[in-house]
Amino acid sequence: MGKKQWIQDLATGLDRLRIHFVTQHGKVIVIIVIQYEAYIDGKWRAIVRFDEAHGFFHRDVVSPSGEQEKTPLPSTNKQHTLNEAIMHLTEQWRTYRQQYEEKYYGRN
Numbered sequence: 001m002g003k004k005q006w007i008q009d010l011a012t013g014l015d016r017l018r019i020h021f022v023t024q025h026g027k028v029i030v031i032i033v034i035q036y037e038a039y040i041d042g043k044w045r046a047i048v049r050f051d052e053a054h055g056f057f058h059r060d061v062v063s064p065s066g067e068q069e070k071t072p073l074p075s076t077n078k079q080h081t082l083n084e085a086i087m088h089l090t091e092q093w094r095t096y097r098q099q100y101e102e103k104y105y106g107r108n
Contacts, residue, residue, distance in 0.1 A: 001024050001029075003020070003021075005021075006019055006024060013064070014038060014040075015093055017034065017035065018034075028076070028081075029066055030096070031052050034082065034089065035048065035053045036096055045064075048086040056072055057081060058070050059071045059073055063103055064103050083098060
């Protein structure tokens with residue numbers, strides 16, 4: 001079994017993905033976390049997280065108050081699921097950041 005993990009900068013220096021999963025014989029067997037984090041007001045903040053906690057694959061969208069909106073997602077092929085989650089966050093992080101900041105700064 002091999003644990004794979006890294007932090008991927010999203011070109012701003014203030015936004016990143018945290019990726020952590022487990023492989024066995026080259027196949028993804030456990031997705032620990034794929035998380036979008038933003039540096040806001042002097043602190044790294046988790047904004048969106050994909051994981052398999054609670055026994056099922058899901059997405060958590062975290063609000064500034066810490067509340068989490070949990071959405072169950074299908075996952076039949078973990079490699080595909082991992083790639084899709086990374087692609088989703090790579091494409092959508094700006095929207096998630098804007099929504100979070102609107103709530104954080106009281107504009108929503």
